[in-house]
Amino acid sequence: MKYMILLYGSQRDYDALAGRSSADTPTWSADEVAALYAFMASWNQELVESGEFVDARGLAAPVHARRIQLRDGVPVVTDGPYAESEEVLAGYTIVECDSFDRATEIAARLAKTPHPPAAGRGREFYADVRPIDEGAAPEG
């Protein structure tokens, strides 16, 4: 069974990671970014080695998003449709494992993701795990 683990972040979180200084959000130092990458890489590598890894992608900052929506029957494109503090999908990892509980356990390990002491204020870590509906997948 395949599960998608979804991670979220706001434009403000992205800016802090990208080193954009602002009054209210502390930025990440090079060491802190390196620690984050090392943690994510080892989390990922364990899944590759256990044979549970399927795919993973990270998304560019929400400011690069475009939204297409119908207005009066005409598709209209909006650049950067999210508010600075709005938490949107930042990336996902797909795993194939024996049970929902096992997928949950994998996702729970992310709770130890390192971050600068002052960053991430205002919210605790969270991630979502959702089963993938494979019955609906088109024939490969």
Added chain:
Amino acid sequence: MTGATVEDLLRQLAPQVLSALVRRYGHFDTAEDAVQEALLAAAVQWPREGVPDSPRGWLITVASRRLTDLLRREQARRRREDDLARWTLPEQWLAPPADQPAAAGDDTLVLLLLCCHPALDPAAQIALTLRAVGGLSTAEIARAFLVPEATMARRISRAKQRIKASSFPFGLPSPGDRPARLATLLHVLYLIFTEGYSTTAGASLQRADLAAEAIRLARLAHRLLPEDTEAAGLLALMLLTDARRPARTGPHGDLIPMAEQDRSLWHTASIAEGVALVTDVLPRGATGPYQLQAAIAALHDEAPTAEATDWPQILALYQLLLRISDNPIVRLNHAVAVAMVHGPHAALDLIDPLYANQHLVDHRLHAIRGHLLEMAGDHTSARDAYLTAARQATSLPQQRYLHARADKLSPAGE
């Protein structure tokens, strides 16, 4: 023999075996499948049982047998479908006419040109070249381009179908077509290189080293086309650019601009080889864009310090390059050279018109404008330009680099 050396040998033989098969039997698409299966068989057997006396002969025999099977199966299917078409099976095939000598080198060139046929789009040309000539598996190519294996398999099979359907002759292009065909071929190799070179350390964990693969293919192209000065120029450009790779990123994957790189990390053997190639071809005339870019890279690589860079010479080369290959990126780099020789104001005047074509330039235009404004002492505008560039960039190392530049210019207390 270890698995790694067998793999090197197989990848070196792959294009020779495929071109030999296609030359004899035709059926590029089926032959390509047959060769892949033969390579797989060798990769399993040779490390265990030893490499045969004639590895190339072994592969051709096994691949021919496999091709026969595949064509028979196809023939049977066609017969069932009441199709009157008949294939020439390998055992019915006679020696090639004496006026068609099959030199192994020429065959590999023909194969490369076929993979880079202008009727295919660049993504297909790249995938087919890496598989048929580079000997990479579909899975490896898919990983390198971060697409699912099924997608890459489709891309390759569509490209093969296209070649089959249009029945391009398996031979060298006519003298009239030759320059354009060779230009496309070199461009495909260049695209493979830039794809590999732009990969940052973090993302490269599971990716085949495309830059190294491009250099291997460019070396092959240069060997097959010893008289072609642009093939030599392309190889030199790749070597001279790749030589700086170890110094391009810091321990944390952060980007380091050339002026601040630790030049002792640069790969001296690659620099020496690249410089020798450029020095050899430049006086031969018919100077093309790859040679000019290689000559510029050589001037950077040979400077013992950033301050010692021969900017007037680099500027002269960019002026030549602009004349034969005018595009926004060349203009931006030209502007940087102008700034180093004549000062930032002259350069700013040059890049301002590029804003009209902004979609062609992306964040680099703003980043370079930031550098020029910083040189000119206009720190407020420089900072704005860096921040705009950071907003447009999508890669984290680039964003961090640009924000750090902006921060250095922040008014005290902010």
